Amino acid sequence: MIDATVVELSRMQFALTALYHFLFVPLTLGMTVMLAAMETVYFITGKPIYKEMTQFWGKLFGINFAIGVATGLTMEFEFGTNWSMYSHFVGDVFGTPLAIEGLMAFFLESTFVGLMFFGWDRLSRPAHLAVTYLVALGSNLSALWILIANGFMQDPVGALFDPDTMRMEFTSFSDLVFSEDAQAKFVHTSIAGFVCAAMFMMGISAYYLLTRRHREFAARSFRMAALVGVIASLAVITLGDALGRADYLLQAPKIAAMEGIWDTTKPPYEPWKLIALPNDAAQRDLFSFGLPYVLTPLVTHTFDKPIPGILELESDAKPRIVRGIQAVLALHAYATTRDPVALAVFRQNESDMGYGLLAQRFAPDQDLAKITAAELPTILDLTARETIPNVFVEFWSFRIMVALGFAFLAVFAFGAYYSLRNRLERHPFLLKLTMWSIPLPILATEFGWITAENGRQPWTVFGWLPTFQSASSHALGYMLFSLIGFALLYSSFIAAELYLMFKFARLGPEGRAAHAPPQPGPTLAGAPGYADKPWQ
Amino acid sequence: MKTLIKFLGLAGVLFLALLLAVVAGDYGPWYFAWLVGTTMIILIAAAGAVLMETQTSSGRRDEEF
Ligand code: HEM
Numbered sequence: 001m002i003d004a005t006v007v008e009l010s011r012m013q014f015a016l017t018a019l020y021h022f023l024f025v026p027l028t029l030g031m032t033v034m035l036a037a038m039e040t041v042y043f044i045t046g047k048p049i050y051k052e053m054t055q056f057w058g059k060l061f062g063i064n065f066a067i068g069v070a071t072g073l074t075m076e077f078e079f080g081t082n083w084s085m086y087s088h089f090v091g092d093v094f095g096t097p098l099a100i101e102g103l104m105a106f107f108l109e110s111t112f113v114g115l116m117f118f119g120w121d122r123l124s125r126p127a128h129l130a131v132t133y134l135v136a137l138g139s140n141l142s143a144l145w146i147l148i149a150n151g152f153m154q155d156p157v158g159a160l161f162d163p164d165t166m167r168m169e170f171t172s173f174s175d176l177v178f179s180e181d182a183q184a185k186f187v188h189t190s191i192a193g194f195v196c197a198a199m200f201m202m203g204i205s206a207y208y209l210l211t212r213r214h215r216e217f218a219a220r221s222f223r224m225a226a227l228v229g230v231i232a233s234l235a236v237i238t239l240g241d242a243l244g245r246a247d248y249l250l251q252a253p254k255i256a257a258m259e260g261i262w263d264t265t266k267p268p269y270e271p272w273k274l275i276a277l278p279n280d281a282a283q284r285d286l287f288s289f290g291l292p293y294v295l296t297p298l299v300t301h302t303f304d305k306p307i308p309g310i311l312e313l314e315s316d317a318k319p320r321i322v323r324g325i326q327a328v329l330a331l332h333a334y335a336t337t338r339d340p341v342a343l344a345v346f347r348q349n350e351s352d353m354g355y356g357l358l359a360q361r362f363a364p365d366q367d368l369a370k371i372t373a374a375e376l377p378t379i380l381d382l383t384a385r386e387t388i389p390n391v392f393v394e395f396w397s398f399r400i401m402v403a404l405g406f407a408f409l410a411v412f413a414f415g416a417y418y419s420l421r422n423r424l425e426r427h428p429f430l431l432k433l434t435m436w437s438i439p440l441p442i443l444a445t446e447f448g449w450i451t452a453e454n455g456r457q458p459w460t461v462f463g464w465l466p467t468f469q470s471a472s473s474h475a476l477g478y479m480l481f482s483l484i485g486f487a488l489l490y491s492s493f494i495a496a497e498l499y500l501m502f503k504f505a506r507l508g509p510e511g512r513a514a515h516a517p518p519q520p521g522p523t524l525a526g527a528p529g530y531a532d533k534p535w536q
Numbered sequence: 537m538k539t540l541i542k543f544l545g546l547a548g549v550l551f552l553a554l555l556l557a558v559v560a561g562d563y564g565p566w567y568f569a570w571l572v573g574t575t576m577i578i579l580i581a582a583a584g585a586v587l588m589e590t591q592t593s594s595g596r597r598d599e600e601f
Contacts, residue, residue, distance in 0.1 A: 033574060037581040044582065045589060140574075174563065183566035190570060194577065209601065216592075219601035223588050224581040231577050242566070420584070422591060424601050 001366055002468060009479035010082045010471040013486060015453070017075050019446055020490040024068030024497070026445045029143055029190050030197025030232075031061035032136035035116075037224055039132045043125060053221055054132070055120070056509035057201060062117060063500045065139075067493050069105070074486070076102070082479075086460050086470035092169050093159040093176065094149055101145035109138035143193075144186050151182025154452070155250045156461050161353065163334055163346055168464070184246045185452075188239040191232050192448065195408055196441040198229035202415055203438035204505050206431035209424060214508050223419040229412030237405050241298075247455070248299050248307070251462060253387055254455035255299060256310045257394035260285060264309040267296040275399075278391040283310065310391070314384040321383045323349040324356030325368050332369075354464040359383040361468050389457040397450040404444040411437055 035054050042050035076098060079087050087094070112134045119128055152158070158176035159168040176182070202225040208218035247255045255261075260278045262285070271290030279286050299307055308316070327349035333342035346353075356368065362382045364370040371379055415434060418424045424431065456462055460470040560568035592599050 033578060034581070037578040038585075040578060040582045041585040045586065047589070050585070178563045178567075183564050187566045187570045187573075191573075194574075215601060216599075220585055220588055222601075223584045227581045227584040228577055231573075231580060235573060239566075416584075419601075420587070422599075422601055426600075 002361070002471070003473070003476070004361075004468070005476060006474055006479055007468055007471045009476070009483055010474075011467065013082060013479065013483045014075075014078060016483070017071070017078060017486055017490065018453075019449065020494065021068070021071040021075055022445060022449055023442055023494065024064050024071060025143065026189075026193035026196035026442060027064045027200060028061065028068050028139050029193025030195070030228075031057060031064065031200070032132075032139045033194055034197050034201060034225065034228060035061060036129075036133050036136040037228065038221075039129050041224075043129045049217060049220065051120075052509055053217060056217075057221070058116065059504060060200075060204075060501060062113075063497065063504065065113060067497045069110075071490060071493055072105075082472050082474070083460070083470050084472040086465065088167055089465050089470070090152070090156075090159070090168050090461055092167060093152060093156075096170070096173070097145040097149040097152075097176070101142050101149075104138060104145060105142040109135065109142055112138055140190050140193075143190055147186040147189055148177055148179070148182040150452075151179045151185050152176060153460060154185075154456055154462055155179055155181040155246075156464055161350065161464070163331055163343065166331075166335070168461070181246050181250060184239065184243045188236060188243050189445075189448075191235045191239060192441070192445050194228055194232035195236055196445065198225040198232060198412065199408065199434070199441045200438055201225035202229060202412075203435045206434040207505070208508065210428060210431050210435070214510075217509050219419070219422075219424065222415065222424065226412055226415035226419050229408065230416045233405060233409040233412055237409065240402070240405065244299060245301060251455065252308050253310070253313050253389060254394070256308065256313060257389045257391045257455060258398045258451065259295060259299065259307070260288065260391060260395045261295075261307055261309045262311055264312045265295060265307045267300075267306055268293055268303040270295045270307075272298055273395075276395060278395050280391050310388050314388065317355065317384045317387045318380045320352040321355045321359050321380055324352040324354060325359055325371070326356070327353040328356035328360070328368055354459065354461075354466065355383070355387075357469050358386060358458060358466045361386070361466070386458050389455050393454045394451060397447040397454065401444045401447040401451060404440055404447075408437070408441060408444075 035058055038050050038054045038057065041047075042054060079094075079098075112131050115123065115131045116128070116135050119131060123131065156168070157179045158170065158172040158174075160171050161167070162169045170176075201221050205218040205222035205225065208214045209222065244255065244258075247258070260273050260276050262283055269292055271292045272294035273285075273288050273290040276288035276290075277286040278284075295307070296305065297303055327346055330342045330345035330349065331353065333339060334346055349356075359371075359379055360366050360368055362379045364375070411430075411434060414427075414430055415424075418427055418430065458466050458468065460467050556571070557568065560571060
């Protein structure tokens with residue numbers, strides 16, 4: 001028997017560690033790209049201030065990177081310790097991108113991070129620039145492999161279930177890598193990281209401008225960050241739309257929950273709910289207010305296609321559950337007898353196997369063979385409802401992310417405008433707003449992950465493997481102990497990060513580099529052109 | 537000789553970039569968009585900084601930002 005509490009605790013533990021880990025990841029993804037941009041300017045102009053900028057922001061990136069890696073390490077092991085059924089079921093497919101990520105993160109990224117930090121005096125200027133670019137590429141490439149793995153959980157392409165080994169096996173590596181969902185996920189997530197880094201740099205620069213310290217440094221950092229921020233937030237919005245469309249095509253219950261669609265929509269009037277109070281138990285909204293004619297084009301990119309509502313999706317799921325139960329029973333028979341007839345029955349219903357596994361939770365003694373004809377309708381009802389993720393959580397986490405996305409665009413746009421006109425210091429309110437906005441993009445990414453992962457429920461592998469069947473069979477005490485342990489350990493990591501970040505940000509870029517004479521070396525402007533017009 | 541090697545090296549990089557663009561463009565349009573978009577983001581940020589150098593006269597400490 002599977003203990004539901006152990007499954008819930010395993011879920012809590014994964015959610016906790018993943019959300020903690022992702023407090024660090026986006027800054028790493030974005031800061032490396034910002035460092036590449038700053039060092040490019042240093043390379044082009046030869047002005048030492050850009051070297052100083054790269055080094056100072058690089059130091060903050062380094063703190064974040066080190067703690068981020070520490071929080072990520074445990075997660076890879078968690079699949080094996082807490083999700084052993086899942087690991088058995090998809091290890092063949094899922095392990096590959098994870099292994100590549102390990103190689104990328106530890107060998108490529110870490111090697112070049114070391115060279116980037118310690119190579120300033122040892123490498124030539126072009127070589128150091130190349131290293132910084134490789135760090136940016138490496139950090140984003142390691143994210144790519146994690147997102148490919150996650151893409152597989154959302155849309156399992158490139159693999160088939162093998163009844164002999166009882167697990168999913170690889171059929172196509174390129175299908176996995178180029179899956180529509182993985183692609184859209186990677187671009188959205190990576191660029192969300194750029195948004196986080198841009199706000200981080202802009203906010204700290206705003207603090208310097210407000211306190212009138214390191215003004216030249218801050219004005220340049222602010223300008224670069226604001227420009228990255230404008231483009232990145234525009235991109236995150238458009239790519240978010242692409243991701244929503246992928247969900248519409250591939251994960252109907254997720255999009256229905258995200259938009260709070262209980263009844264199948266009636267295009268083109270159907271309003272897009274700006275705010276609502278979805279009640280999961282009653283399967284309706286307690287209150288809603290929306291903008292008419294917006295939902296259909298937003299989700300379907302047409303004016304006439306209806307979007308299936310939750311109630312319709314539930315009734316559509318019922319025949320799949322019946323076929324799924326047949327598939328699982330046939331699979332059990334085949335596993336013990338190797339009977340070709342059982343195999344044929346399984347093959348016939350194979351694509352619905354996951355729905356049978358889902359029904360197992362509600363069967364007497366969690367045994368599908370024990371379901372009687374009288375019990376079947378109740379089990380179908382319960383399982384059908386189970387196919388829908390929590391609507392309240394999905395609806396609001398999506399809305400918070402989207403609202404923040406538009407707010408960031410406005411902040412970046414004003415920031416870029418006043419920076420380009422050199423009028424920033426006349427707008428202390430904007431500077432304060434930017435400073436206080438530093439944590440918000442990271443918060444948006446957390447809500448993004450809640451949207452993506454809550455929306456995938458009740459599956460670990462969408463349509464194939466229910467979360468309920470994926471966990472290891474640990475004792476309750478062990479799960480509680482490790483959960484509390486992780487919460488304490490990771491909270492101490494966050495405290496360390498905040499302490500170090502505040503300390504070094506307050507200290508500011510008062511390094512030697514600012515006062516060192518310009519180093520001779522090749523520049524695009526022609527060596528030693530910069531020396532004619534030193535920065536100060 | 538040195539110039540030739542440099543030229544061949546750059547030609548190699550260009551060839552690889554084109555190959556990557558064709559493969560990514562064909563099979564992974566969003567990956568391709570990321571490559572082009574990120575490069576563009578870096579260049580625009582760099583252009584903004586270079587513009588600032590022309591806007592500000594270096595050495596002046598009472599400059600407004
Ligand atoms: C109008 C703006 C936005 C839209 C339409 C949008 C759309 C989406 C959608 C549909 C998902 C769910 C993906 C899935 O099903 O797996 C998602 C996830 C996510 N979003 Fe957003 N988003 C927007 C803004 C943002 C912003 C501003 C950030 C952060 C700065 C962000 C970060 C994320 C992250 C980290 C995820 C989880 C990873 C993923 O699935 O890609 N999003 N977004």
